[in-house]
Amino acid sequence: MESITITIKRNGILKKYNVPNNITVLEALNYINSNYGENIQYRASCKSGQCGSCAMTINNEPKLACKTKVETNMIVGPLEGFNVIDDLVIDRSPFYKKIQSIRNYIQYDEDEINIDDLNITPNDLKKFKKVRNCIDCLCCLSKCPAKNFSEYPGPTFIRQLARFAFDPRDEIEREKEAYFENLYNCTTCGKCVEVCPKEIDIVHNAIERLRELSFKKGYYINNHLVVRENILKGNRSITKDKMPLLEDKSIKEEYIVEEEKMRLAFFTGCLIDYRLQEVGKSAIRVLNAHGISIIIPKNQVCCGSPLLRTGQRDVAEKLKKHNLKLFNKLDVDGVVTLCAGCGSTLKNDYKEREFNVMDITQVLDKIGPLKYKPLDVKVTYHDPCHLRRGQGVYREPRNILKKIPKLKYVEMEIPDQCCGAGGGVRSGKPKISMAIGMRKARMIHNADVDYVITVCPFCEYHIKDSLDKFLNENMENKRKNLKNIEVMNIVSLLDRVI
Ligand code: SF4
Ligand code: SF4
Ligand code: FES
Incomplete structure (x- = not known):
């Protein structure tokens, strides 16, 4: 059988082993212990991605050893962000201690609440089903920047609070609990979503939803209200300090090129419009130079991202409606964005859009240099x-x-x-x-x-x-x-x- 070399990090020491190709990391660890006379310590139970115990750092990413195939020069170490007990075994006790500190069960008073009266709808079930499938692998904790740099308990902890918050039977104010557990420390970076083997979208289905509940109850960060006020006053998340790009008379509504390869509408976003006008002008020149005509609807508004990410969906919905009405009617090949946040919001939160959204790098790469x-x-x-x-x-x-x-x-x-x-x-x-x-x-x-x-x-x-x-x-x-x-x-x- 063809063999490949993998490296195991044991208590800080790297050691190489030849193992058969096309087996899982978990099988490789078994193989090494049996064939090299080693005694590498690791956890595993179900061998089928169900128990979460075999999570390790594999080529710098947290993964389940039983669901990951070995590759040449792969490096396997303990899950990052935890104390190591031995070899690949990490100390999970701080997480368990923390999760026990919340009432980790649905709490309701049988004398007060009659479950039959609650009228739980399939929609309610859908909401908490989306955040229920966790197997406690702790992959998401391993790479969470908020957890690593603050008193934030980690994505799966917040996910668990969301699960209870969305359950109509639970009578505890979970959103308040989440607020005091630093719900607003999350940068919505999405790393926890990327690494979750159960594909739980903690950002959209737990954090942002919990922030909405917490905002409604008055648990918010005061500075986030400044963004709200700016938007309510002028449809932009920031204040107007100098001539905005879209109000500049020298900026036309159309930049049409002769041999047109594509025609796009330019969604500027707040920062390009109000702060980085030169970047906006560069974008027009660069797109035109690549044979792309540009349409610039001057009365576009903030995409709503700063509000959606901080639980202020009510105002964000109004912005969305305005932008959809404006951009849906344009006769263009798509809308180009120059801001990761705007692009992601238009792509993922504007479900009713009738236009394609492309980041400027997607456009330029597609057109060719x-x-x-x-x-x-x-x-x-x-x-x-x-x-x-x-x-x-x-x-x-x-x-x-x-x-x-x-x-x-x-x-x-x-x-x-x-x-x-x-x-x-x-x-x-x-x-x-x-x-x-x-x-x-x-x-x-x-x-x-x-x-x-x-x-x-x-x-x-x-x-x-x-x-x-x-x-x-x-x-x-x-x-x-x-x-x-x-x-x-x-x-x-x-x-x-x-
Ligand atoms: S999205 Fe939030 S919870 Fe998830 S990894 Fe990033 S900071 Fe952590
Ligand atoms: S949320 Fe996903 S990554 Fe985090 S512990 Fe649960 S299953 Fe693992
Ligand atoms: S051994 Fe159970 S998830 Fe891998």
Whole structure:
């Protein structure tokens, strides 16, 4: 039988073993213990993805060993983010202790509540079914930035509270409990959804729904009300500090090219309209240079993302209605976005849309590159959570960057690790947001680049602030060899090479 080499991390020491190909990691561990006379410690029970006990870190990602096939040069270690008892066995007791601290059962007073009177509908059942299938593997805890950088109990804990909150039989104010368990520390990065073997969408089906309930009951973060007020006043999540892109008389409603390959409507989002007008102008030039005509509906409004992520669906619905009416009637091949958050919201929350939504990198990658001018710089790319996990877009920006002659592209250590800005955490919990951002800043400095490129204005601002803080702190610590690394939207870079 063909064999391959895998590495097992045992109490910090890496050791290689040859194992048969086409078996699971769990079978490989059994094989190693039987054939190498080893005694590697690990947990497993059902061998069929049902008990959750065999979760490990496999090639840097949390996975079930019984559901993952071995691959050449695979590295298997204990689940990250926990104390290791021995080899691949982690200490799960803090999680169990925490989950016991809530009343981990449906609580109702039989004398007060008659179940038959509750009139539980199939819709009610649907809601809590979506968050019920957890097998306690703890994969989601392993990579959660909010858990790793704050007093946040972790995604599955919040999921469990949501399960009870949505159950009409439960009489405890679970949304209040969730609020005091730091419900608003979650950046909605989606990592927990990506790694969950049971495909539970904790972000949309637990966190955002719980935030809606908690907001209605008055448990919210005061700074999130500022966004609400801005939107109620002017349909934008931020204040107007300078001439907005869409009010600028020099910006036309149409930019039509002669040999048109595609015609798109430009959804600017709040930050491009109110803060980053030059990025918006670069986008128009870059799209036109690629043979794409642009239509710019001037009375578009905020997509509603900052409200949806913070439980304020009521106002978000009004924005959605307005944008749908405006964009549904346009005769275009699609709507192009330049902000990961807007793109993800239009794609995932605008269920009634009659138009395609494309991130600008999807458009440019699909159309094919121009003959770009050479640019002798070294860059890395930060994956915005709402682009990589929210829209599945991560190859496209890399493809584009690698086509610029002379540009040297390097990956940072974990390019898709959250920068800390999303989910209302930058405005609502700035210290936590910055702690997560500093980890990103360290990775970017370690990549030793001239620019860090991204496709999200929120990430852009937050990474810039994190890099500035990182630089200042390290200067104070006399590490003077660090350089100033600029954060740049991909279109600003492309504007220099078209
Ligand atoms: S979305 Fe990200 S921050 Fe929020 S619970 Fe999931 S992993 Fe943690
Ligand atoms: S929510 Fe998913 S990833 Fe998290 S513990 Fe449950 S099954 Fe595992
Ligand atoms: S052994 Fe039960 S989930 Fe893997």
